[in-house]
Amino acid sequence: MNSAAQQSAGVRDFAGKAVLVTGGAQGIGRGIAEAFAARGASVAIADLRIDAASEAVQHLAHYAASKAGVNGFIRAAALELAKHRITVNGVEPGMIRTPAMGNLGDDAHNRRIEQAIPLGRLGEPSDIAAAMLFLASDAASYITGQTIVVDGGAILPESAAVMAP
Numbered sequence: 001m002n003s004a005a006q007q008s009a010g011v012r013d014f015a016g017k018a019v020l021v022t023g024g025a026q027g028i029g030r031g032i033a034e035a036f037a038a039r040g041a042s043v044a045i046a047d048l049r050i051d052a053a054s055e056a057v058q059h060l061a062h063y064a065a066s067k068a069g070v071n072g073f074i075r076a077a078a079l080e081l082a083k084h085r086i087t088v089n090g091v092e093p094g095m096i097r098t099p100a101m102g103n104l105g106d107d108a109h110n111r112r113i114e115q116a117i118p119l120g121r122l123g124e125p126s127d128i129a130a131a132m133l134f135l136a137s138d139a140a141s142y143i144t145g146q147t148i149v150v151d152g153g154a155i156l157p158e159s160a161a162v163m164a165p
Helices: 003-009 027-038 061-084 099-104 107-116 125-136 159-163
Strands: 018-022 042-046 090-093 147-150
Touching (some): 027 125, 090 125
């Protein structure tokens, strides 16, 4: 795990806690699962992605609708489980450097994607792991029913105009 995730987690200990990681077989999910396991958590892995929940994708309306449904589930589950002092939150990743990025096009296309992100870079799986570690920590004990977007500012409405040459 890189230093960003380690700094985010600090000395937090997840021993005795169970963590469900969706999509943990590769890429972002794997990085998250490894980060929690390194801190003593018991990790369960499922395969589900929520990364398109807040944006429309042409020709993929069914995919976007299912991801928006996940966000609705997060909010409803947070309401239902709050009485048990259980928090329910999600992380919605932006463009993250994983093996799947190679499927998006050539290197020039990927550089254009990076240039369109206000922070000027693709995210790393460790960026998502750091957000998940935070949400599972005591520091986030009063946060529930939320989805944190970790995308370098890519969904900011002004981002395309500001980043244009």
